[in-house]
Amino acid sequence: MPNIKHFSAYMRMEDQDTRYVVVMDDESIWWFAPGYPWQPSSSEGLPTAYKITHFAAYSRSAKDGTRYVAVLEDNSIWWFAPGYPWQLSSSEGLPKV
Numbered sequence: 001m002p003n004i005k006h007f008s009a010y011m012r013m014e015d016q017d018t019r020y021v022v023v024m025d026d027e028s029i030w031w032f033a034p035g036y037p038w039q040p041s042s043s044e045g046l047p048t049a050y051k052i053t054h055f056a057a058y059s060r061s062a063k064d065g066t067r068y069v070a071v072l073e074d075n076s077i078w079w080f081a082p083g084y085p086w087q088l089s090s091s092e093g094l095p096k097v
Contacts, residue, residue, distance in 0.1 A: 002026040006055035015058040021057040045085030046078060
C-alpha cells in the first residue's frame, strides 16, 4: 500500500464542508469528504513521470470552487480546478538557479 507523501485540508467556501486531499508516494492524488469514501483525483495535464515536491489545496471562492497547486521536482508550478486538466503556471520573474 502506498504511503501519504503530502496532505492538505481545507473548508469549501460554497458549503463550509471540510475536504482532505493527499498525494501518495506513487504520485496518485486522492480527495475525501467526511461521510464519503476516498476518490481519485485527476492528474490529466501533468507531465509524464511527474514527481510532486510541494502540494496545497484550497477553496478559491464560493463561485470558483476548489484549486490544487503543486510544485514538481523540476521546480515547475502547476494548478488544477476540478473538471479541467492541470495547467502549467508562470514562473516568470523567479530567480534562476
